[in-house]
Amino acid sequence: MTGFILLRTLQALIVLWVMSFVIYGLIGLMPGDPLDVMIASNPGATPEVVAHLRAIYGLDQPLPLRYWHWLTDAVVGDFGFSRTHSEPVLTVLGPALLQTCKLMLISFTISVVMAFVLGVAAARRPGGWADGAISLFAFAGISVPVFWLALILIIVFAVQLHWLPASGMGTVGDGGFLDQVRHLTLPVTTLVLANAGQFTRYVRAAMIETMRMDFIRTARAKGLDESRLVVRHALRNALIPVVTVMALSFGTLFSGALVTETMFAQWGMGKVIYDSILANDYNLALVGLLFATLITLLSNLLADLAYGWLDPRISLK
Structure with missing residues (x-):
């Protein structure tokens, strides 16, 4: 019984890792990004400010690299902040x-x-x-x-x-x-x-x-x-x-x-x-x-x- 539970736990971790990669990729491929709403509400934002914000949020990096940063933080319990609520997830x-x-x-x-x-x-x-x-x-x-x-x-x-x-x-x-x-x-x-x-x-x-x-x-x-x-x-x-x-x-x-x-x-x-x-x-x-x-x-x-x-x-x- 213990071996069965341990095996299923390992399988669950693998499934969660695969699902995190798939979901992160699908969300990342959606049109637009989190900064679009912020930019739309502030028409006076200059291209330099937009580029600086993208660098702060890591949106200027390739999608696989962004996923790797998220995964390494999630492993230690840091799942990031919610942009819409301005609070931890x-x-x-x-x-x-x-x-x-x-x-x-x-x-x-x-x-x-x-x-x-x-x-x-x-x-x-x-x-x-x-x-x-x-x-x-x-x-x-x-x-x-x-x-x-x-x-x-x-x-x-x-x-x-x-x-x-x-x-x-x-x-x-x-x-x-x-x-x-x-x-x-x-x-x-x-x-x-x-x-x-x-x-x-x-x-x-x-x-x-x-x-x-x-x-x-x-x-x-x-x-x-x-x-x-x-x-x-x-x-x-x-x-x-x-x-x-x-x-x-x-x-x-x-x-x-x-x-x-x-x-x-x-x-x-x-x-x-x-x-x-x-x-x-x-x-x-x-x-x-x-x-x-x-x-x-x-x-x-x-x-x-x-x-x-x-x-x-x-x-x-």
């Missing part, structure tokens, strides 16, 4: 990461619990009324666009009923726990409805396939209690393919919930990465994308470890 990403953790962990946990309950209920009697209703809910969640779902929730619960705030992360001057819960309710509900349907379909399909296997029929013939049969035998074996999908989705949530964060004015990782790319904020965009890559790699590692726990026949070497 990690200082800017800290609040965004905290908000994303609250939003994503809550929505992911609720989605997984709902998927297990609904998927198992649908798989126990395929073709029944419960299966039909759950499948309809799942397909609706998969098909409805996230931005449209967010708009409907805002119109109903914020505009019409006035139960919940339409956007923001907290009330100015309040900031208490209950106030944060009220502001998180609509974005969490949007993400839950958008993801629970997908997870439910995977759990249902895996459970139906597992319930048809020989060892399930043998256990049922021996008189094993149905609830114990479903939970301890069928569900555990059905989780192996489902864990893979959920692990990949978890990594994507940390950087891909841009629409939800934009609709509800949530200052999360997706919004930060998007804004930094538009503003040519190289350091902030690069570190944000690398962090999203790291989360995906960690999710895959946890999924592999879960395989060994779910099925002892799987050897992690």
